[in-house]
Amino acid sequence: MGRVTTAETAAGTEASPELREEYAELVDEVARHQVAYHQKDRPLITDAEYDQLVHRLRKIEAEHPELASADSPTQQVGGAPSEAFAPVDHLRRMYSLEDLFSPSELRTWYDRAVASLEKQRPGEQPRWLLELKIDGLAISLLYRHGELVRAATRGDGTTGEDVTHNVRTIGDIPHRLSGTNHPEELEVRGEIFMPSEAFEAFNQTLIDAGKTPLANPRNAAAGSIRQKDPAKTAQRPLSMFVHGLGARSGLEPTSQHDAYETLAAWGLPVSPYTAIVDTFDEIQDYLDSYEQKRHDLLHDIDGVVIKVDDFAQQRSLGHTSRVPRWAAAYKYAPEEVTTRLLDIREHVGRTGRVTPYAVLKKVKVAGSEVQRATLHNQEVVKAKGVLIGDDVMIRKAGDVIPEVLGPVLPSREGREDELQEYIFPETCPACETQLAPGKAGDVDYRCPNAESCPAQLSERVAHIGSRGALDIESLGYEAALALTNPGLRRPAAEELIDREATQASGTPVTLGSEGLSAQIPVLRTEANLFDLSPADVKDVYVWREVRQAGEPTGKWAPSLYFWTKPQWDRDGSVKKPSEPTANTLQLFEELYKAKAQPLWRVLVALSIRHVGPTASRALSSAYGSMEKIRAADEQELAGIDGVGPVIAASIREWFRVDWHCRLVEQWAAAGVRMEDEVDEDTPRTLEGVTVVVTGSLKGYSRDESKEAIITRGGRAAGSVSKKTDFVVAGANAGTKLAKAEQFGLPVLDEEQFNDLLNNGPEKWKRADD
Known part of the structure; x- marks a missing residue:
């Protein structure tokens, strides 16, 4: 996404169309990353990249408050609770923390807190509680008279997910508090994590069983708590440390540290790494000490939390709408390691944008192994001066995808013949259509073959199933790929084996120089998605690498994706016929239910550029039907609050494309809802308010x-x-x-x-x- 750098306008001036377009894209982009991180536990970018996006979003909103909407991610704490678990309201809100990224930011925050406290409580100097910021999953435990009655994730801070049954399987968390004099009601806040050594051991058991290892300890913890079967959670080596209190009745400790001592006496796990200090220099010493030994701890960390220890002082400092003024999180600088740049390839996105990315020699950084890094666009590749084959420095802030900083120039000596300059392709790597800038002056190139490009189609189908669109369970990227481009990962012929023949002979048997014949995708356009039946996907197969004793063999075999493999008797008769898998049955049930989703979700699912949830809600509220939106002129659309000229132009342009109109018509014919039901009992009492x-x-x-x-x-x-x-x-x-x-x-x-x-x-x- 092109960032507007010339629109750093002062507050009070009108936002330009370019800035409005940037803001709309930022809202959708940050919201997408929040869903990926908080609800799906599958982060798409690094913490540092996410922080940059949010910082830019807040800057625009500060300068142009008229652009800020209720949908803005800056108005939320964490992410919305998943619908896979029952929603539950916290007795007291769970806040986020203000992030600090440099010693100067820390000093500014510290001085502001001290000055504010001096103004409200003259003569009082705060003591500071320091604790490590665990990279795990925030949890709230509710005890009544010492009995654990509920456990909930943070969610959006007000409402979380009820995960009581899963949390009860964690040995560190007592079902009943020890000791006596327990409060009538007590909310305990903490962080669930997977210890570093336990994570490594657990991953090894997965590898030994031929399964895919988990990405990192944070995802492992979050994914474990969101298992629908508590028995699976019980198999994961999870722990928890307490980091605060919520609502309580009958417990009034004077400080955070005193509260920890009380909770520890009742059998709750408290971090061994906390410290009480009095001065800024002591805070800095603590930060420096743990940055040096961050990989020698029980768990992964991404920084340090600094809190005013005294509860009365905390109350005096209070909160903003999102964060407490008495606590902040200092984030350590991202780690840097060196690895080999094996290749630079391209990814084609949903809107046709072609983005180069780095393929790296696998390297461990910040607790997890990484092999890919984004490179944004061809101009960034040139600016960084990297060559294919270089040793490169990469930086990572605790997530899965790192950032390439640049080449290690001394390592080029004597290896010049091995290095290769990256040349951005002239044609789309997915469909060979000539690439072109999206508009004059763009550095990003796009594939204009939106209708038929298999890569764009795969991304659009996956987007249809996403939570922000039609929210179709089991229609993720892998399923979308199987429907639209199953041969994408087809290996070379010499790498293919016939699994059954290999198992019978004991030695690898190739499928022949041609292998299996190329598949015709089940979906050549998303217009047919709601016309599919389980029978249509019966023969779809994908390529999976064969493992032996948990290790990859370099040989690949075809595997049915949507149906089970048939079982045969020795006489050649069918012992158990092929049948749709449970996921496949769920997919088609969800596709049927998705037809009844409200109009705004259908609009999001159409992948109209710039039309995210905010604009879609405004459009569906104003018009109520796809037919009326389609008939509205650009000026009329632009006048709708929440839409504006950029989005209005995009909508009109989208409906001028013939295949887009056919898509809407085919979905409508398949029963997808194109008009919101009018509730005659709900009066329009707030028109214009x-x-x-x-x-x-x-x-x-x-x-x-x-x-x-x-x-x-x-x-x-x-x-x-x-x-x-x-x-x-x-x-x-x-x-x-x-x-x-x-x-x-x-x-x-x-x-x-x-x-x-x-x-x-x-x-x-x-x-x-």
Whole structure:
């Protein structure tokens, strides 16, 4: 995505169309990475790259608050809870932490906290509790009278996932607290992790069994807690350390450190690495010490958490809408290691963008092995000066995909003949169509063969199944690839073996120079997705590497993807016929249910450029049907709050393409919902009214309050301005409430919000006048 660097406009000036386009793309991009990290436990970029995206997003919103929406990832803590587990509300909100990346940022934060405390509590100097930032999964444990009654993930901070049954399998976590005088109710916050040594041992058992090893300890912990079968969680070597308290009744320790001593006495696991210090220099010494020995600890870390220890002082400092002012996370600089750049290849994305990426000699960095790194575009490759065959420095901040910093120039000596300059392809690596810039001046090249390019089709089909679109279980990237391009990973003929013949003879038997004949993909266009049946995918096979004693052999064999392999008797008769796998049956059940998804999700699934959840909700609310959206002119679309000229132009351009129109028509013919049901019982009481909801409401989740406003014709805004009509303030309302009071806006509680929804704004406007 091209970043706008010339639009660093001062607050108060109108955002340019280019900046609006950048902002819309950023919102969708950051939201996608939040889902990948928090809900799917499959991060797509490094922590450092993600932090840069969020930093840019916050900068734009600070300079242009009119662009900020309720959908913005900056308005959320963590990620929305997964629908695979029952939602559960925390008794007290779980906050995120402000991230600090340099000693100067740490000093600024420290001085601000000390100055603020001095202003509110003159003469008091804070003591600081320091603890390692565990790279795991945040958890909240609820004890009543000493009994563990519930465990929940952080989710969006207000609502998490109920994972009680899985957490009960972790030996470190007591089902009943030891000792006496337990509180009537106690929320204990902590981090579940997989110890480093246990992770290595567990991965080795997977390799020995011929299974794919887990990516890193953080993903291992998160994935283990989200197992649907607690017995599988019980097989994982998980641990937990406590790092805080939530709601409590009957327990009032004076400090965080005192609380830890009490919790430890009750049998809860407390980190052995905490420290109490008094000065900034002591904080810095602690940071330096653990940065040097970060790989010699019980668990992976990505930094240090710094907290004011005294609870009364914490309360005085308070919170913003997202983070506490009394705590922050100092992130260590990303690690750097050297490895060999084996190749540079290209990835073709959903919109046709062709992105080079580095193929690396496998190397372990920050606790996990990596083999790929993004290179963004051909200009970045040139700027870094890397050659294929170079030894390169890579940097990694705790996730799976590292960043290539540049070549190790001294290692080139005597190896010049082995090195090769990277030449960006002139044609698409997936379909051989001539590449071209998306628009004049773009450094990113795109494949214009959107309809037939198999790589773009695979990405679009996977996007249809994603949580942000139609949310189709079992339609991930691997399934999309099997449907659209099953031969993509077809190895060379000499690497192919006939598995059955090999098993019978005991030695590898090749499939012949031709191997199996090339497959015709089941899907040549996503238009046919909802017309498929299990019978249509019966013969789809993919290529999998054969392993012996858990080790790869370099030989590949075909394997049915959607159906089971038939079993034969010795006389040649069928003992057990091939049948759809459980995942395949689930896929088709989910495809059927997806037809009834609301219109806004269908719009997202169509992969219209710039049209993400925010714009889709605005469009579906304004028009209610695909037919009306399709008929609207560009000016009319641009006038919709949440759409604007860039998105409006993209929509009109999309519907001018014949195959796009056929796609919509075929989905409609297959029964996909193209019109939202009008609830005649819901009055349009908020036409033209802008409402901002801040804090936690008892009767509404964040999405439910937004839907309640939108379905009544109102605008659910994410930021407060002078044009805001009403602000609804729930528990823990933050800076938005302060801003509403500053502007003299009407502020409603939840009961008054219900009255506004049911009866409209007249009563409150008269009261305000």
